[in-house]
Amino acid sequence: MEKEIIEATQTAALRLTNKPRKDGYSLDPKHGGAIHHYTDREGAITFARLRLKHPETGDKWIRPLRRDAAGIWCELKTPEFTGGAPLYHLHHLCDPARQSERVILVEGEYCSDSLAVRGILATTSGGAQSVDTTDWQPLAERNVLIWPDNDKAGSDYAQHAADKLRALGCTVSFIDVSVLDLPAKGDVVEWLKAFQQQHGRKATAADIWALPVIERAPEKIEAVGCDSSPSIASSDATPLPENAAQADTPPVLSDDKTIKWLASLKPLEYEKARIDKAKAMSCRPAVLDGLVKAARSEGGEADRLPFAEIEPHPEPIDPAILLSDVVNLIRQFIVLDTEQATASALWVALTWFIDVVQVAPLLVITAPEMACGKSQLRDLLSRIVMRPLSTNNMKAATLFRIAEKWHPSLMLDEVDLMLKSDDEIINLVNAGHHRGASQVWRLVGDNHEPKSFDVWGAKCFAGIALEKIFPASTLSRAIIIKLRRKLSHESVSRMRHADGDIFISIAEKLARFAVDYAHQVKQARPVLPEVLSDRDQDNWECLLAIASCAGAEWLARATAAALKLSGAAEKTVSMGNELLADIQHIFETKRVDKISTADLIAALCADEEAAWATWNRGKQLSPRQLSRQLAGYSITSKNIRLGYGISKGFELSQFADAFMRYLSTPLNLPLLPLQTPEANKHGAISVADNPLQKAIRNNSATLEAPPLLDCSGVADKKPILGGAETPRPTTSHLRI
DSSP states (O other): OOHHHHHHHHHHHHHHTHHHHHTTOBOOGGGTOEEEEEEOTTSOEEEEEEEEEOTTTOOEEEEEEEEOTTSOEEEOSOOOOTTSBOOTTHHHHTOGGGTTSOEEEOSSHHHHHHHHTTTOOEEOOSSTTOGGGBOOGGGTTOEEEEOOOSSHHHHHHHHHHHHHHHHTTOEEEEEOGGGTTOOTTOOHHHHHHHHHHHHSSOOOHHHHHTSOEESSOOSSOOOOSOSSOOSSOOTTSOOOOTTGGGSSSOOOOOHHHHHHHHHTSOHHHHHHHHHHHHHHTTSOHHHHHHHHHHHHTTTOGGGSOSSOOOOOOSSOOOHHHHHHHHHHHHHHHOOOOHHHHHHHHHHHHHHHTTTTOSBOOEEEEEESSSSSSHHHHHHHHHTTSSSEEEEESOOHHHHHHHHHHHOOEEEEEOHHHHHHHOTTHHHHHHHTTBGGGOEEEEEETTTTEEEEEEOOSOEEEEEETHHHHSOHHHHTTEEEEEOOOOOTTOOOOOGGGSOHHHHHHHHHHHHHHHHHHHHHHHHOOOOOOTTSOHHHHHHHHHHHHHHHTTOHHHHHHHHHHHHHHHHHHHTSOOHHHHHHHHHHHHHHHHTOSEEEHHHHHHHHHTOTTSSGGGTBTTBOOOHHHHHHHHHTTTOOOEEEEETTEEEEEEEGGGGHHHHHHHOSSOOOOOSSOSSOOOOOOSSSSOSSOOTTSOOSSSSOOOOOOOTTSOSOSSOOOSOOTTSOOOOOOOSSOOOO
16 A cells, blocks of 8 residues: 555545534544555555544544545545445455455444454445445355344344355354354454454454354344443443433443453542442452452453453554564664664564464574663563563573463663573473474373473573673574674664654554455565575564565665674574584695594694683593584594504595585685695605615606505505695505
8 A cells, every 4th residue: 555645645634524523533543543545456455434433422433534626635525436346455355365265244334454464354345324335246155144233123234145145155254243242233343352452462364263053043133132232342442421320321241240341440430330330230349349449450460461461553554664663673772783773663563463474583682792772672561562471581481471361572781691590491481493393292281191281482691701601502593683792872762762653653654554454464475595504594584574565675774684694693603513614724825635533623723712622521522522513414533644654634625524524614715736746855754856766767656555454555645734735646656
């Protein structure tokens, strides 16, 4: 959806609704107002419906908005459509990838949006009188589930729409709203609110698909509950009058439902209603206060969500603008470079797409010392990620259970200290990286029963020098943000002075981003740079998929960040890789193709900055330890000839496969010197010259090998580490 059109409809809506807004109606989503955009099959906006609501009376003011002949949004009229008005979310209904999905038909755009944010393909034709003026063809031969409003008008709408759909070959069924305990006119939004009040969490798509279904709509739906009370409060429900006991049609609620409803109110709203409700219930306000307080704590602390649930922004967003806003927000408070800010913003967006991606790369925020902004960045990201759970010094056993219960975005600080007391956290981290391998088994209870914990989810860790503390297997799963202490001229804002609404607004837009683009991210297959390792490609593929929703410029920015930040991860290698790299360097600098074990260890330990001189508890690496390290690469020592002796050692050819597979820099080395060096004239026995024998020719020759030694009869004249250089061997013997 074009950003310019959305802004134009918003401007027109404010201009054309001056009168109703002066009368108290609100376009603010917080009060139930909204602008709903209808699209064509390709997603282009065709018209809008303005929805204003009076926060005190609950009355609604709904009007269509269209362009005039000059293309200006200025007419409160429905456009003329050939073949009927489009269904809401038409571009989703026409998406080829969603043709097999079951569709839920509701009455009203707000209800449709409430289902769409849960990943359900939902639509509406608008109001109860819109059935005959709508083009139902996009639903032909599809499976449609109708959710009627809980009143006679809702039943009539559902039955009338069902007749239209069956004529198009649709399979039609109905949600049995008669058993949902809804008030009169109760709809999807009110049921969702009731579910959250009862279960302490938001309803998921699975909860909705589990609702009772009937094949025929009842001729008349009898409402259960009151006529107009918002016993299930929502932005779409009719508010309870402040003087409910004196209203013309007072709500008929049981005492338990009244207390439950009062417990859901904000403190100021409850204060306004408590006196009248206490009179209506024939009790003192103090008694009612106690009952409401108990209802608010009902279920215990363990059943409460440890994070706020964010409602998606009511209007569609521009992904490029949103991601840029996130980057700017981060850099407003934290000193970091462009690629780091880009990666952080994409990772934040990833948390909102966690249900559709297959890999969740870790975000590791580290620095060489304190006061570099690690905790500050983690705190900032915690305000805009989905389901944030920030904690310090928590045991792995607790984290396993938290991850299993809520699948939050874990935002852990001071991880360096946590690992010192509980290294089990590494298992949680590594297992939660890939959706298909996120199960961790542990023994629980007094009987030590095995239990599986699903630890899938986004995780962010902050700590000092984590790239040195985390094992290579964990760092390979991470995007590493290395922060530095800011300089005197680098200025950022203080987070404690920030307006909290900024973070809420960004989070709401990210939630809407995930609603509108989840399917696109799931299907995206971005081109990945070949220079990235397989694990780096796993980590960045989902982030590049999200960036692709924002256009080519953002995809290029994300790719640049991947290339730069992956280089940081490559510097941290396993000890095995480090050993291979050092051995490759020795072969290259010494220009040899074989080396004894003793000489190899001596060369390794000669590097003062390497770990090998102190590998064995302060002593140098032993031959046995070297053998163990290389065994994993199928490299073992063997007997090799060095001069006239035979020693345990290695040939360069034994390392060729390992160098190629595990090192990023291939060996660039001629196996032999380009020119044959001069013969050794200082050894006890000259290998090339034989002064005791008379040669017929003046060419150099070698002595024949002793008959008991199994060799080709030609002395080895390649450079030998630690010995003198010898000439290139010949293929024939000198005849005397």
